[in-house]
Amino acid sequence: QEPRPRGRGGPNPVSDTTTPAAVTLPKDDGEARILDAIQQARQGERFANVSDADGRLLRQLTEAIGAQRVVELGTSTGESALWFSLALRKTGGVLHTFDIDPDRLAVARENFRRAGVEDLIVIHEGDAHVEAPKLDDQPIDLLFIDAEKQGYDAYLRELLPLVRPGGLILAHNMRRPAPNPAYLEAITSSPDLDTSFLLMDGAGMGMTLKKR
Ligand SMILES: C[S@@+](CC[C@H](N)C(=O)[O-])C[C@H]1O[C@@H](n2cnc3c(N)ncnc32)[C@H](O)[C@@H]1O
Numbered sequence: 695q696e697p698r699p700r701g702r703g704g705p706n707p708v709s710d711t712t713t714p715a716a717v718t719l720p721k722d723d724g725e726a727r728i729l730d731a732i733q734q735a736r737q738g739e740r741f742a743n744v745s746d747a748d749g750r751l752l753r754q755l756t757e758a759i760g761a762q763r764v765v766e767l768g769t770s771t772g773e774s775a776l777w778f779s780l781a782l783r784k785t786g787g788v789l790h791t792f793d794i795d796p797d798r799l800a801v802a803r804e805n806f807r808r809a810g811v812e813d814l815i816v817i818h819e820g821d822a823h824v825e826a827p828k829l830d831d832q833p834i835d836l837l838f839i840d841a842e843k844q845g846y847d848a849y850l851r852e853l854l855p856l857v858r859p860g861g862l863i864l865a866h867n868m869r870r871p872a873p874n875p876a877y878l879e880a881i882t883s884s885p886d887l888d889t890s891f892l893l894m895d896g897a898g899m900g901m902t903l904k905k906r
Contacts, residue, residue, distance in 0.1 A: 713895070718750055724783060724810065731809035732776045738801065744840070744866065745896050749777030752838065755862060755901070756781035761835035762788070765809045765856075767822040767849055768841035768866075769793035772802030778838075781812035789815045790829060792822035792841070826853055833858035841868040846877035859906040863887075871899030 720726035732749070744752065750783050756764055756778055762785065766855060767790040778789045799819055805845060806812050814833050818825050820840055826849075834857045839849050863881070867873060868891050881889045881902045889902040 703732070709716070712726050715803065716750060718746070718780075720751075725780060728774065728776055728780055728809045728811060729803055732773060734808065735771055735801075735805045738771065740773075741798065742867070742897075743770055743773040746779065747892075747893050747896055748890065748891075748899055749774060750891060752777045752864065753780045755864070756787070756836055757784055759835055759862065760785050760787075762786065763832055763834050764789045764827070764836045764838065765824060765826060766791040766838045766840065768839070769802050769817065770795075770798050772805040774838065774840060774866075775802065775815055776809055776811065778806060779806075779809065781813045782814045783811070787814075787871050790818060790826075791815060792818045792820070792826050794841075795818070796823050800897050823848060823852060827856075829856065831856070831899060833861065835861050838864045838866070839863065841872060843867060843874050846874045850877060850880050854904065857904045859904055861904050863902040863904065865899075865900035865902070867897050868900040869894050869896070870878065873898075873900075895896075 720729050753773060764787060766775060766789060769775055770793060775789055775791050784788055796819060799817055823845060837853055837857055839846050843896055881887055881900060886905055887902050888905055889900055892899045892901055
């Protein structure tokens, strides 16, 4: 390969290369057990679960904001919930996760047991449009929307009042499958919200701050 031209005006030797590989290394036995459970869950049937990069971001944001209450719409087999649990065992918080499919929830329950994180996660079975607004009024620090794509704007309307000022709304699949235009409009046209689109080389994640 030709050496890169250096100096003023030449291509930047860092930003021209591909993204460096990120990795999550276990800090303790509990973390190792959760990371093992994620790997094992990957061996089973998958349903558009989060990637490693998505999951790492969920954990990093949850831990960084010290989240006490995380709400997830769309548990599936529990992979994203396992990423959240890496953070929640450090913040002392709890995940409330919702899914309409009892078979997937049964697999998720087994994955949580294997990871040793049952105490950090409350599973709610049923239509999240109906069940999630029934949560008590403890504020939500982080809301993760990953259920049916056409419902994203309705979820935002239903749950934004419960998200604390300064809290985050994360939305999976902002690139693929094609996102719901009404959701995109809602998170990019309100002066009360501030949105970035992250990891758009994969499925894509919307990160929306509910401004103080
Ligand atoms: C893409 S999967 C979630 C993946 C999961 N967050 C992960 O990364 O491991 C979407 C899930 O949303 C659930 N779902 C679809 N419509 C729903 C609804 N109205 N209420 C609750 N869950 C719903 C489906 O059963 C499915 O398991």
